Amino acid sequence: MTASPNTPADQARALLADLEGQRRREEQAFRAGFEAGYRDGWEIGYAHAHHEMAAEWEALAAKVRAMTEVATVNAREALDESAARGEPCAAACGRCSRCARAAAVARRGGDYLGERAHRGAA
Ligand SMILES: [Zn+2]
Structure with missing residues (x-):
């Protein structure tokens, strides 16, 4: 059972004792943030690509329709x-x-x- 830190020295000792835990939590937080950013960036890029392809397909479809209207x-x-x-x-x-x-x-x-x-x- 660990005593709750009462004095600044106790708090410092508790922080020092948990350095590895703090490093692990920061690494997990960084990894979670990186993955969330990567996923959001991928989704935004996918949406942009989807819009670009839709615009190109629309232009191509209009061209094909115009060609098929030639009797x-x-x-x-x-x-x-x-x-x-x-x-x-x-x-x-x-x-x-x-x-x-x-x-x-x-x-x-x-x-x-x-x-x-x-x-x-x-
Ligand atoms: Zn000729």
Whole structure:
């Protein structure tokens, strides 16, 4: 049984006797504080990253939506009739996009209308 410190000398002796306990309590308090700070910092960083990714996904989704609104069938129908038939440019240069398309139409024997997508097949 330890006597409760009454005098300053008793208090000093009690403090000295508990130096190791004090060091252990300070270490535990430091560790708890460090872990709480680390956890809070991680959560704040995660929240920032989440907001950044959400903003980037929103921009990407808007871009994809804009792309899907392009009516490819309508765009094809709106093509110049001669380009649709696969006729080269007036100069028949063989290098421009119209001539490349004309070569593709000639190679395929007609306009390419696309293929049905096969999903799930590896
Ligand atoms: Zn050309």
